[in-house]
Amino acid sequence: MDTNFFGFRIVENLQKFGKDIKKEELNYHQKRVLISKEFTFDAAHHLHCYEGKCKNLHGHTYKVILAVSGLTNEIGLVIDFGDLKSIWKDKIEIYLDHRYLNETLPSMNTTAENMVVWMYEKLKLELKQYNNDIQQLRVEYIKLYETPTSFAEARREWMG
Numbered sequence: 028m029d030t031n032f033f034g035f036r037i038v039e040n041l042q043k044f045g046k047d048i049k050k051e052e053l054n055y056h057q058k059r060v061l062i063s064k065e066f067t068f069d070a071a072h073h074l075h076c077y078e079g080k081c082k083n084l085h086g087h088t089y090k091v092i093l094a095v096s097g098l099t100n101e102i103g104l105v106i107d108f109g110d111l112k113s114i115w116k117d118k119i120e121i122y123l124d125h126r127y128l129n130e131t132l133p134s135m136n137t138t139a140e141n142m143v144v145w146m147y148e149k150l151k152l153e154l155k156q157y158n159n160d161i162q163q164l165r166v167e168y169i170k171l172y173e174t175p176t177s178f179a180e181a182r183r184e185w186m187g
């Protein structure tokens with residue numbers, strides 16, 4: 028038996044702190060799980076056909092919550108949080124952060140409602156390349172806070 032300078036049993040300690048697990052144990056279960064990630068961005072916009080202060084150019088620090096569900100892969104992930112972040116940063120945020128939304132978004136009134144549906148469709152499209160028959164990834168909802176007290180939400184069951 029291996030012992031260190033003090034005579035402790037090294038092998039036992041390794042088992043205690045760095046336990047080996049079998050490959051099939053990496054994916055603990057085969058249940059659908061929802062994961063979510065939160066981001067913020069700053070943007071300027073104004074509303075069309077709207078009587079009130081928001082017809083004027085103004086800005087918000089928006090908060091967005093992306094929620095994706097799926098079956099876990101062979102190492103127990105629905106989708107790597109880092110991959111979700113890359114999709115957001117590279118494919119969606121580029122149209123939003125420090126942008127004038129009336130110019131960068133497709134032709135729409137830049138209400139929180141319209142924007143959250145646009146985000147839902149973008150994320151659904153980009154998720155396709157990470158998807159497969161086994162994991163069955165789905166965008167469950169996106170929540171877009173325009174102010175700390177106002178949000179719009181797009182849910183899968185409403186998106187068709």
Ligand SMILES: Nc1nc2c(c(=O)[nH]1)N=C([C@H](O)[C@H](O)COP(=O)(O)OP(=O)(O)OP(=O)(O)O)CN2
Nearest residue numbers: 073074081087137138139140173174175176177179
């Ligand atoms: N249903 C919607 N109503 C409004 C939207 C919208 O996108 N969807 N947008 C605006 C303005 O752009 C702006 O966001 C003002 O929102 P509001 O919540 O009224 O902002 P306040 O700063 O006044 O919020 P308080 O927290 O009440 O101070 C307007 N309406």
Ligand SMILES: [Zn+2]
Nearest residue numbers: 072081085087
């Ligand atoms: Zn606004």
